[in-house]
Amino acid sequence: MGVGLGALVIATLYTIKELFLVVVVAAVGIGVVEMTRAFASRGIRVPVVPVLVSMAAMQAGAYWGGPAWLLGVFVVSVFVVLIWRMFTGGDGEGEQGQGAAGRTAGYVRDATGSVFLLVYPPLLAGFVALLLAPGDGRDRVIVFIAVTVASDIGGYVAGVLFGRHQLTVISPKKTWEGLAGSVVACTLVGGWLVTWLLDGQIWQGALIGALGAVLATVGDLIESMIKRDLGIKDLGTILPGHGGLMDRLDSLVTTLVPVWLLMALFF
Known part of the structure; x- marks a missing residue:
């Protein structure tokens, strides 16, 4: 999917x-x-x-x-x-x-x-x-999406392999180790893609990636709070194995504004 x-x-x-x-x-x-x-x-x-x-x-x-x-x-x-x-x-x-x-x-x-x-x-x-x-808008969108996806993948892998310390009771499966994995993965992906696609500096991509990792995690937690308050597990069933579309968009929408702002400042 x-x-x-x-x-x-x-x-x-x-x-x-x-x-x-x-x-x-x-x-x-x-x-x-x-x-x-x-x-x-x-x-x-x-x-x-x-x-x-x-x-x-x-x-x-x-x-x-x-x-x-x-x-x-x-x-x-x-x-x-x-x-x-x-x-x-x-x-x-x-x-x-x-x-x-x-x-x-x-x-x-x-x-x-x-x-x-x-x-x-x-x-x-x-x-x-x-x-x-902008003229390079396609590449900006790719960087944004890739960073957010890297957050999910890095957090999942690090959480499964090393997760020991719970991050918050809002989402019991999230761990500090998973958050660290998200930050590392996003920083690497951000640094790589920003230098490759946008001719930026590695530190600019790393900053975008690190901020994206933190805010993607915040987005997941916000969605968890909404679902807990409403008493539901998933917001939909349209994506097999994923739930609803909002269950996939949560981390993307919270990452968007600061990533756009940094790109507008840097490029």
Whole structure:
């Protein structure tokens, strides 16, 4: 499954860049649907249609307009979901189907969940488009993805071989040794790819890799906290052996912003 997803990324990324954006929109869109269903299991109603439209608009705005457009579309989207929920009840019925009490009950709960789902993952995923937009955007995206994948692989291998000391009770299988393995793997991959693909310095790639390792681990822990709070094991079942797409995107979306920032500064 991992090899197939990697092949899809490379095939679209190095043919027509906009095709890769379509893949990103599809993947993040599935992740949003998974999250809305998970939230609904605890009575948190998120309007999936405006969130999905906003996610696609953020990708387009970021790619063709830059950071200002990404931020602008996000702010407009926040008001859209707040107003949308104002005229629909907690069960999605229109204004005519409910009284005032039915429309206002749970408004803060649903509005908070909706804004959260505009940030995680749509707003964060918008930085993929910002990475992709420059002339060397394809290579920047490859560095970002490779570093994040190296974090998972390095952490898994080191954790299985040497893991003894638990990192946190949030995710009992994570160990300090696994985190060290993630940092080492990411530092090596980052240093190698940045010098090869982006003509950067080894220390720049190593810094990107080390930061990516830490934040990828944080992303896994955030996802674990969400699932524990919702009382579910996986957010979906679309990827055999992996769970849902959000179970794979968690470390990617938390790594995106700082990696984009460092690349913008360095290159």
